[in-house]
Amino acid sequence: MQNALTVDLEDWYHICGTADNAAHHRWPEYESRVTRNTDKVLAFLKRHDARATFFVLGYIAEKEPGLIKNIRSHGHEIAIHGYYHQRLFELTRSSFEDDIKRSIDVVGSITGEPVIGYRAPEWSIRSSTLWALDVLRKHGILYDSSMVPLTRMGERSFQTSPHSIKTPYGEIREFPLTTMRVLWERLPFTGGLPLRIAPYWYIVSKLKRINAAGEPGLVYVHPWEFDAEQPRIELSLSRRFMHYFNIRSTAPKFEGLLKHINFAPVREVLGLG
Numbered sequence: 343m344q345n346a347l348t349v350d351l352e353d354w355y356h357i358c359g360t361a362d363n364a365a366h367h368r369w370p371e372y373e374s375r376v377t378r379n380t381d382k383v384l385a386f387l388k389r390h391d392a393r394a395t396f397f398v399l400g401y402i403a404e405k406e407p408g409l410i411k412n413i414r415s416h417g418h419e420i421a422i423h424g425y426y427h428q429r430l431f432e433l434t435r436s437s438f439e440d441d442i443k444r445s446i447d448v449v450g451s452i453t454g455e456p457v458i459g460y461r462a463p464e465w466s467i468r469s470s471t472l473w474a475l476d477v478l479r480k481h482g483i484l485y486d487s488s489m490v491p492l493t494r495m496g497e498r499s500f501q502t503s504p505h506s507i508k509t510p511y512g513e514i515r516e517f518p519l520t521t522m523r524v525l526w527e528r529l530p531f532t533g534g535l536p537l538r539i540a541p542y543w544y545i546v547s548k549l550k551r552i553n554a555a556g557e558p559g560l561v562y563v564h565p566w567e568f569d570a571e572q573p574r575i576e577l578s579l580s581r582r583f584m585h586y587f588n589i590r591s592t593a594p595k596f597e598g599l600l601k602h603i604n605f606a607p608v609r610e611v612l613g614l615g
């Protein structure tokens with residue numbers, strides 16, 4: 343059973359809900375660490391002969407086209423993560439459409455291939471922003487990976503495994519974040535802070551159990567999680583914890599997962615070629 347391996351390609355200062363993230367006119371002032379951090383991720387993938395989907399920020403692609411070409415040349419899928427890393431509930435339908443068109447244009451012109459995958463910044467699809475799926479499909483996006491079946495991050499009513507959703511422009515596939523049932527709630531454990539907190543053996547055994555039940559899982563990392571020396575942004579206590587806690591554990595856990603779990607890009611796991 344293949345599982346989806348995903349990398350949200352953004353730099354250390356792209357943190358949702360902060361003034362730094364909102365003020366994108368100031369981004370050029372920040373040190374770019376994305377290439378060297380992504381090189382670390384690529385080295386792990388190469389060592390374990392694994393391929394992934396990179397959800398690329400349009401802003402990064404425009405600044406670092408060579409980085410995107412390099413990732414593609416290693417056989418990874420290039421998909422999009424929005425242009426300015428804004429959460430969907432901060433955008434109108436038409437500003438979202440502009441952001442998507444711009445992202446697809448930039449990334450597609452670098453790879454010379456159609457872009458078919460999307461992930462919303464901070465998994466921000468809610469029932470109030472489901473119009474995003476219509477806009478994505480309208481512009482040729484065939485799958486989304488932004489829905490989280492949880493009360494706090496997404497919507498509790500969202501489905502827990504890959505499925506299709508109808509839009510006026512045709513069906514779009516959804517690959518939600520993998521979660522597990524714990525008592526009456528579900529919890530994420532395959533990316534971000536939960537991956538850094540959960541013991542490695544626990545993550546592997548849960549993923550294997552999901553696979554044994556016939557479902558693929560989904561893992562995600564960010565290049566900045568491989569950079570313990572990154573400059574610190576002033577954040578609220580909870581956001582600071584979410585962003586930096588146990589950051590040094592990402593690399594060894596990621597490597598362990600690559601050793602023991604079968605991975606492929608999202609488009610292949612979904613049978614989209």
Ligand SMILES: [Zn+2]
Nearest residue numbers: 350352463464
């Ligand atoms: Zn992101």
